[in-house]
Amino acid sequence: MHHPNFxxxxxxxxxxxxxxxxxxxxxxxxxxxxIHFFDATHRHDEGIAGPHKGFNGYYTFNYVEIAPCVYFMYWLEEVYTVSQVADFNRMLVYTHYTYDAQGVRKSLFHSGTITELDSFTS
Structure with a gap:
């Protein structure tokens, strides 16, 4: 039985x-x-410029909303372990990658801007 005021x-x-x-x-x-976000936990990333031009990947990821419209996302790629904060209030993204380089763990940090393009239908 549910409480009527809850x-x-x-x-x-x-x-x-x-x-x-x-x-x-x-x-x-x-x-x-x-970045095409199919839903809350599936995305497609396509590199269109810079060192990752031509990159194409589909990922299942986890996320936590750490503040209203600010999300900490994390997932595994073939080479990278990725942690990302996407702030859809200020339209900023912060991404940290770790990877193995001949037995030595390396990391990279990138920051940038987010622009909404359109709605995506799968």
Whole structure:
């Protein structure tokens, strides 16, 4: 039995603001990616400029909303372990990669801007 004054809707999980949308990430190092977010945990990344031009990957990722419309996302790629904070209030992205280089663990940090392009339908 539910209490009549309890607001169950406030505890329901709402979709992140990025879900179903496409964005352009312009990083300070010259890398530019088009990111298609299919839903809350699936994305397609396409490198269109910079050292990662031609890169193409589909990923399942985890996320935590650390502030309203600010998301900490993390996932594994074939070469990289990626941690990312995407701030959709200020339209800024911060990404940290780690990878193995001949038995030595290396890391890279990139920051950039986010531009919303359109809605994406899978």
């Amino acid at each position: 607001q169950y809707e406030q505890y329901s999980h709402r979709l992140p603001v990025y879900a179903g949308n496409t964005f352009r990430y312009d990083y300070d190092d010259g890398n530019v990616f088009i």
